[in-house]
Amino acid sequence: MGSRFWEGQKRDRGVPTEERLHWRSFLVKLGADNLRRAKNEELFVASHKSVYxxxxxxxxxxxxxxxxxxxxxxxxxxxxxxITSSVKDACDKPPTERLFLDKYGKICLCLDEIVWKGLLESTDKSRIRRLTRLKPPTDV
Incomplete structure (x- = not known):
């Protein structure tokens, strides 16, 4: 069960590789320290370099x-x-890594409705569900 990061190509533009690698390694370490003992959907909060x-x-x-x-x-x-609600809806249950990858296209559509170009777009679950039904996952 390795960690996978959803990193849309649009979100990586303009971020230097060195900074992306720093954040990736920081998040992997943060998750390794805390998520091993976590209950499903238990939230953790941290701050680093003035971000939450x-x-x-x-x-x-x-x-x-x-x-x-x-x-x-x-x-x-x-x-x-x-996000967790949308992923569960897309997968019909809390995902295994395999199920997450199988439903990746639909999950990306949901995430694009929630966050667009780094800005919060929508948190209305019914709107997200409705809009993702209008787009085929192959257009991602």
Whole structure:
């Protein structure tokens, strides 16, 4: 059960490779220290370099949400709740790593409705569900 990170290509533009690698290694260490003993969907909060991190385990998948300024830990907690709900809806249950990868296209569509170009777009579960039904997962 290795950790996988959802990293949309659009979200990586403009972020130097060295910084991405720093964050990836930081999040892997953070998760290794805390998520091993975590209950399903138990939220953890951390801060690093003036940003907030809210993270959890959903089935076999680690989910991290990072923000700063107006995206504080309270806002990120709401966002991670919508993300975990959307992933469970897409997979019909808390995902195994294999199920997550099988449903990856649909999960990406949900995530694009929640966060677009680094900004919070929607936390309305019914709207997200409705909009993702309109797009085939192959268009991701």
């Amino acid at each position: 991190i809210v993270y959890t385990m959903l089935g076999d998948v680690s989910i991290y949400v990072v923000g700063k300024d107006e995206y504080d830990e309270l806002t990120l907690s709401e966002v991670i709740y919508v």
